[in-house]
Amino acid sequence: MLTFARRAFIVVWKDLLVERRSKETLNALFFFGLLLLFVFQFALGPDRERLGATLPGLLWLGFILTGLLGLARTFVAERENDCWEGLVLAPGDKSAIYVGKLAGNLLLMLVIETILLLLFAFFFNLDLAGVLPGLAVVIALGTVALAAVGTLFAAMTAQVRARELLFPVLLLPVEAPLLLATVKATEAVLLGETLGSVAHWLKLLAAADVVYVAVGVLTFDFVLEA
Amino acid sequence: MRRLLGFLTVLGLAAGLVMGFGVAPREATQGNVQRIMYLHVPSVWVAYLAFVVVLVASIVYLVRRSETADRLAHASAEVGVLFTGLTIATGSIWGKPTWGTWWTWDARLTSVSILFVMYLGYLLLRGMIEDRERGARFAAVLGIVTAFNIPLVHFSVLWWRTLHQPPSLMAPGPAPVPGIIKAALYVNFVAFTLLYGYFLTRRVRVLRLEAEAEA
Amino acid sequence: MASEPLIRVTGLRKTFGNHRVLDGLDLDVRAGEAVAVLGANGAGKTTLLKVLATLARPTRGTVIVAGHDCAKDPELVRREIGLVAHSSYVYEDLTAAENLAFWTTLAGLTSSAAERASALATVELERAAGERVRTFSAGMKRRLSLARFVLARPRVLLLDEPFTGLDQRAKKWLEEHLASFKAGGGAIVMTTHSFGRELAVADRIAILAGGAIALDTPRGSLSTDDVHRLYALHAEDAC
Numbered sequence: 240m241l242t243f244a245r246r247a248f249i250v251v252w253k254d255l256l257v258e259r260r261s262k263e264t265l266n267a268l269f270f271f272g273l274l275l276l277f278v279f280q281f282a283l284g285p286d287r288e289r290l291g292a293t294l295p296g297l298l299w300l301g302f303i304l305t306g307l308l309g310l311a312r313t314f315v316a317e318r319e320n321d322c323w324e325g326l327v328l329a330p331g332d333k334s335a336i337y338v339g340k341l342a343g344n345l346l347l348m349l350v351i352e353t354i355l356l357l358l359f360a361f362f363f364n365l366d367l368a369g370v371l372p373g374l375a376v377v378i379a380l381g382t383v384a385l386a387a388v389g390t391l392f393a394a395m396t397a398q399v400r401a402r403e404l405l406f407p408v409l410l411l412p413v414e415a416p417l418l419l420a421t422v423k424a425t426e427a428v429l430l431g432e433t434l435g436s437v438a439h440w441l442k443l444l445a446a447a448d449v450v451y452v453a454v455g456v457l458t459f460d461f462v463l464e465a
Numbered sequence: 466m467r468r469l470l471g472f473l474t475v476l477g478l479a480a481g482l483v484m485g486f487g488v489a490p491r492e493a494t495q496g497n498v499q500r501i502m503y504l505h506v507p508s509v510w511v512a513y514l515a516f517v518v519v520l521v522a523s524i525v526y527l528v529r530r531s532e533t534a535d536r537l538a539h540a541s542a543e544v545g546v547l548f549t550g551l552t553i554a555t556g557s558i559w560g561k562p563t564w565g566t567w568w569t570w571d572a573r574l575t576s577v578s579i580l581f582v583m584y585l586g587y588l589l590l591r592g593m594i595e596d597r598e599r600g601a602r603f604a605a606v607l608g609i610v611t612a613f614n615i616p617l618v619h620f621s622v623l624w625w626r627t628l629h630q631p632p633s634l635m636a637p638g639p640a641p642v643p644g645i646i647k648a649a650l651y652v653n654f655v656a657f658t659l660l661y662g663y664f665l666t667r668r669v670r671v672l673r674l675e676a677e678a679e680a
Numbered sequence: 681m682a683s684e685p686l687i688r689v690t691g692l693r694k695t696f697g698n699h700r701v702l703d704g705l706d707l708d709v710r711a712g713e714a715v716a717v718l719g720a721n722g723a724g725k726t727t728l729l730k731v732l733a734t735l736a737r738p739t740r741g742t743v744i745v746a747g748h749d750c751a752k753d754p755e756l757v758r759r760e761i762g763l764v765a766h767s768s769y770v771y772e773d774l775t776a777a778e779n780l781a782f783w784t785t786l787a788g789l790t791s792s793a794a795e796r797a798s799a800l801a802t803v804e805l806e807r808a809a810g811e812r813v814r815t816f817s818a819g820m821k822r823r824l825s826l827a828r829f830v831l832a833r834p835r836v837l838l839l840d841e842p843f844t845g846l847d848q849r850a851k852k853w854l855e856e857h858l859a860s861f862k863a864g865g866g867a868i869v870m871t872t873h874s875f876g877r878e879l880a881v882a883d884r885i886a887i888l889a890g891g892a893i894a895l896d897t898p899r900g901s902l903s904t905d906d907v908h909r910l911y912a913l914h915a916e917d918a919c
Contacts, residue, residue: 242788249785253771253778260773260812316771324735325769330759331788388610395603399593409590409607412583413614416621423625443621450613458606461527464599465735595697598737679698 243335250339251346257316264312264347272305272355276362290363295425299418301355302348302378303385309347310389311406313340314397323397327465337390337459341452344386352378365429373428380444381421387451388413394462420444467666474663477656481507484649498562503649505555507657508548509577515545515661516584516612523608526601532676533669535601538608540668542587544661549581576622583611597676684747686711686836686867687732691741693891694727701727703891705741707869711835714858714868716879716899718907719888720915725871728888729840732869733763746835762829764839768821772814776805776824779813783828791831799830804853819850826857837861839870843878855881875907889915 258264279297283290290297317323326336356374360367367374392409396402420440427437434441485503522538525531556574557567568574587607594600687709694702701724709715719725730736731743734754743750746760770779780796791799800809803823813821822842829837837858843851858868858881872878879885879899885907887895894914902910 245790246786246788249782253774253782256778257771257773316773320769320771321767322769322771324763324765324767325783326786327735328733328758328761328763328769329783329786330755331786336786391606391610395590395606399590401593405586405590405593408582409586412579412586413610415579416614416617419621419625439624440621443617447617451610454606454610454613458527458609461602461606464602465730465737 243332243338246331246335247339247342250336251342254316254340254343255346264309264315265350268305268309268347268351269354271308272301272351273358275301275304276355276358280362294359294363294365295422295429298356298359298425299381299422301359302352302382303414303418305351305355306348306382306385306389307407307410309351310344310386310393310410311396311403313344313390313393318397324465327463333460333463334456336463337394337455340394341386341390341455344390345382348382348386349379352382369431370428373434374425376434377421377424377428377441377444380441380448381417381424384417384444384447384451385414387448387455391451391455391459391462394459417444417447420447467663470659470663470666474656474659477652477659481649481653481656484652498559501555501559503653505552505559506650507653508552508555509573510654511657511661512545512549512552512577512580513615514658515541515548516580516615518665519545519584519587519608520612523605523612526605527609533673535605536669536672536676537665538605539591539601539672540665542584542604542608543668544664546581546584546588547664548657548661549577549584552577553581570626572623572626575626576618579618579622580615583614587611597679685709686713686746687869688744689732689741690743692728692731692738692743693740694724694731694736695739700891702731705888705892707886707893707896709836709867709869711865711867712862713884714862714870714882715884715886716882717869717871717886717888718873718875718911718915719871721873723888723915724891725873725888726840729763729765729838729869729871732836733761733765733838734758735763760834761836761838762826762832762834764822764825764837764842766840768825770813770816770821770824773812775810775812776800776816776820776827777809779824780827780831784831787828787832789831795831799827800824802830803827803857817847818845819847822846822854823850835866837866837868839868841872842870843872843874851878875904875911877904879904879907885910887911887914 279301280290283293283297314323317326329336356367356378359365389410392406396406396409399405420443424434424437424440424444428434481503486500518541519538522534522541525534526538553574556577560569560574561567587604590607591600591604594603685708687707689705689707692702692705692707693700705728707715707728717725717728727736731738731750732745734745734750734757737751745757748756748760750757769783771782774782777796777800780800781793784791784796797806797809800806803826805820805823805827808816808820813824816824839858842854846854855877858870862868862881862883868881870882882899885895885897885899885902886893887910895910897910899907
């Protein structure tokens with residue numbers, strides 16, 4: 240158990256180090272998120288009312304589009320450094336690697352989402368004061384499932400030729416019900432309603448979180464093979 | 466064995482068509498187009514059945530590395546995509562005269578469309594991986610993930626939107642559907658399940674022959 | 681004790697799609713023994729090594745390494761082997777010390793910073809320990825991948841053309857390192873396509889041609905020319 244945790248941790252540590260030194264992912268994703276905001280604004284026009292109504296959807300569109308890019312890069316360090324086989328050969332439970340990569344992705348997603356949320360609040364003049372805790376819960380629940388499946392699929396598509404195409408094609412249908420849930424829940428929270436009023440959506444998200452992390456942990460051995 | 470299955474399938478389909486398009490009563494408001502239900506609803510049933518089979522076969526493959534389980538999963542996904550496509554098509558044809566539109570984001574059509582895309586993705590993944598063994602493994606994992614997605618899709622879409630007929634066949638309480646219609650539906654359920662089974666066995670056989678030819 | 685070979689390959693066949701790369705390959709390697717596998721490019725040397733390393737599954741035949749079946753228990757085999765391939769499995773943005781810490785911890789080994797520093801010293805990288813691997817030469821990267829095995833102590837070392845791209849000093853170092861690994865009871869399988877002094881550390885020479893071992897002979901007193909002649913004889917034969 241302790242070895243498992245240590246191994247998962249060393250994967251997170253390594254990924255953070257690589258990111259800190261190469262500075263590739265976080266910066267690019269930040270700019271991408273920023274640009275998305277402009278794109279949304281241009282696509283939907285200057286009408287404040289219309290934007291207000293679609294805000295929860297746009298927020299999650301922003302999260303998902305940046306998530307697609309960020310999660311697809313889960314194993315890019317392994318690919319660029321030719322280390323994939325090294326991971327396969329490392330003795331021990333492969334799911335520790337999954338947990339480590341998942342933790343790294345969660346960290347990445349949460350940082351990006353926080354930044355995006357603040358940008359949204361700035362550009363669209365959102366008052367986040369009272370709604371932040373509720374919003375945080377919804378975002379956390381929604382992100383875990385996205386990252387869980389994204390990490391698994393990133394491993395599966397890492398060695399496929401057309402991975403840039405296959406990854407979103409596989410991930411988006413799985414993300415669809417989660418998107419419905421998070422947007423509805425975010426809508427409610429932004430309107431000032433309690434979390435209790437959207438309890439069914441939150442339960443759905445929580446169920447998805449548990450199921451997808453479990454599937455990831457249980458099947459990663461089969462994915463990280465030669 | 467296969468011949469018997471084929472024969473029964475044809476019989477079942479014939480009976481189903483007769484029941485649905487002949488014996489069952491004409492619906493008051495919608496007219497004859499409502500008879501599409503006898504194709505549409507059994508298609509949905511088979512589409513979901515096919516994906517349950519994909520789930521079970523995928524798990525069996527991962528646990529036992531059985532080639533047969535892998536071929537079963539592959540074939541079932543293919544046949545499932547077929548029936549899912551049929552569901553969407555019949556739903557659309559039913560919808561146009563009934564609701565005035567080819568497409569609508571109602572609960573069932575949306576769910577089934579997501580199902581369709583998920584399994585196209587499954588087949589796409591299989592097609593893109595050259596190594597046969599790796600393809601089987603990854604497809605099995607994907608099969609499991611997407612199967613778990615089905616209930617999530619079902620509930621989320623249901624809560625999101627309901628314009629469709631309330632699911633009367635599976636709702637608890639007194640069924641508002643008269644006997645003869647139910648009978649016609651059940652006959653078609655059986656017929657379509659037989660058709661699924663027939664396609665499945667043929668497809669598994671072809672996959673097995675292909676694998677043997679390669680070795 | 682050393683009666684059972686550490687590596688036993690029987691009737692190995694490996695097919696990729698329609699292409700049969702290895703067929704009917706037999707090979708035994710005992711503890712303390714080093715086998716150099718010679719073969720033309722495309723003969724299947726790397727494939728053989730991958731199968732031994734559990735990175736490729738045998739299509740047919742059995743491969744037993746350190747008492748475990750590669751096809752059935754790859755995870756158990758992986759604990760006992762060390763692979764030094766063309767890709768050195770190092771992260772270029774990390775330092776040598778960081779790479780070592782990562783790979784050994786991932787392998788489940790607990791080691792102190794002092795032990796890792798000592799391992800780096802064994803492979804003569806102690807001065808470069810804090811440098812990023814991006815700045816390393818091929819020889820340094822290869823030494824770094826061996827540093828892992830100083831700590832992990834596998835029973836089998838698999839090396840794919842390990843002397844390629846090394847300068848004289850590095851080659852000499854590698855030769856000594858492999859000799860001491862052998863002396864410690866380990867088995868070595870090394871692929872190579874040159875006939876020079878790289879073969880000095882080998883106890884046996886196996887020529888891979890036509891998908892199988894065409895000739896398996898003790899290196900003993902064979903000179904470079906002898907080896908060259910034998911290779912020309914057996915490898916060309918199979919064409």
